[in-house]
Amino acid sequence: MTGVGQADGADWGIEAFDPALYLDRIGVEPGPPSLDLLERIHRAHVATFPFSNLDVLLGRHPGVDPETVARRMLHEGAGGYCFEHAQLLAGVLERLGMTVRRRLGRVHSPTNTRTHMTVDVELEERWWMLDPGFGLSLTGPIPREDGARREEWFGTLSMHHLESAGGIEQWELRRGEDLQHVTDLLPVVPADVRAGHHVTSTMPGAGPFTTMLIVSRFTEDGHVTVTSAARTIRRPGQETIHEELTPAQVIDAVADLGLPLDAGTARTLRNLRAQEPAG
Numbered sequence: 001m002t003g004v005g006q007a008d009g010a011d012w013g014i015e016a017f018d019p020a021l022y023l024d025r026i027g028v029e030p031g032p033p034s035l036d037l038l039e040r041i042h043r044a045h046v047a048t049f050p051f052s053n054l055d056v057l058l059g060r061h062p063g064v065d066p067e068t069v070a071r072r073m074l075h076e077g078a079g080g081y082c083f084e085h086a087q088l089l090a091g092v093l094e095r096l097g098m099t100v101r102r103r104l105g106r107v108h109s110p111t112n113t114r115t116h117m118t119v120d121v122e123l124e125e126r127w128w129m130l131d132p133g134f135g136l137s138l139t140g141p142i143p144r145e146d147g148a149r150r151e152e153w154f155g156t157l158s159m160h161h162l163e164s165a166g167g168i169e170q171w172e173l174r175r176g177e178d179l180q181h182v183t184d185l186l187p188v189v190p191a192d193v194r195a196g197h198h199v200t201s202t203m204p205g206a207g208p209f210t211t212m213l214i215v216s217r218f219t220e221d222g223h224v225t226v227t228s229a230a231r232t233i234r235r236p237g238q239e240t241i242h243e244e245l246t247p248a249q250v251i252d253a254v255a256d257l258g259l260p261l262d263a264g265t266a267r268t269l270r271n272l273r274a275q276e277p278a279g
Contacts, residue, residue, distance in 0.1 A: 042140045
């Protein structure tokens with residue numbers, strides 16, 4: 001794979017992302033660009049910043065421009081979804097001196113909308129894919145090479161090269177046999193990210209984010225996902241636990257993942273749950 005796909009002259013607003021503040025937030029010591037540093041940053045990122053569609057669900061998301069992403073995630077302690085996680089991580093890595101490419105892809109099917117965002121980094125004469133905004137996914141980089149594998153405690157993630165009829169280079173990420181997403185090497189510009197966010201945050205049927213709560217994070221002993229009515233707890237070597245939750249328990253479970261809700265937000269979330277059809 002070559003380093004194609006970066007749009008020349010694209011302004012990603014990386015000055016909004018303070019690398020010193022970011023590294024302090026995730027508890028990683030700074031250092032020269034290296035695969036070891038990239039591994040530590042990726043692992044700490046997904047254990048620090050929750051995946052969350054809360055503001056999309058509530059219809060109040062302020063947008064995904066770099067300044068907004070930095071303010072929300074670095075200064076206000078908010079979570080975010082792929083467009084926010086990927087921009088934050090990419091911007092910090094660039095400011096740390098790494099060569100970065102932003103990628104877009106399609107979740108679960110090559111015919112779905114191109115509305116997932118990942119990050120590629122060039123190190124040690126190889127390109128590595130990072131996936132900080134996909135929930136239960138990579139905890140560190142995987143080579144963007146056909147057949148590359150990364151063993152995680154919840155399964156094996158692997159990369160597979162595809163060639164479309166149009167000659168566009170595409171790559172599958174699979175967990176076991178299950179397709180996670182298909183990314184491509186087409187150029188990405190900030191307007192693509194804004195358009196993808198508009199689709200996923202406003203269009204019915206474009207995904208689950210406008211209809212159900214999804215908050216998740218890697219924890220010290222595993223991974224936890226909270227939805228509108230349930231919690232799923234995964235730990236290495238143990239059976240997965242699924243728990244049904246009351247509205248009050250959902251609010252507490254979200255706070256446990258690092259997103260305490262103010263009274264107004266908690267009330268709005270409870271009201272949404274009450275409006276859901278029974279059964």
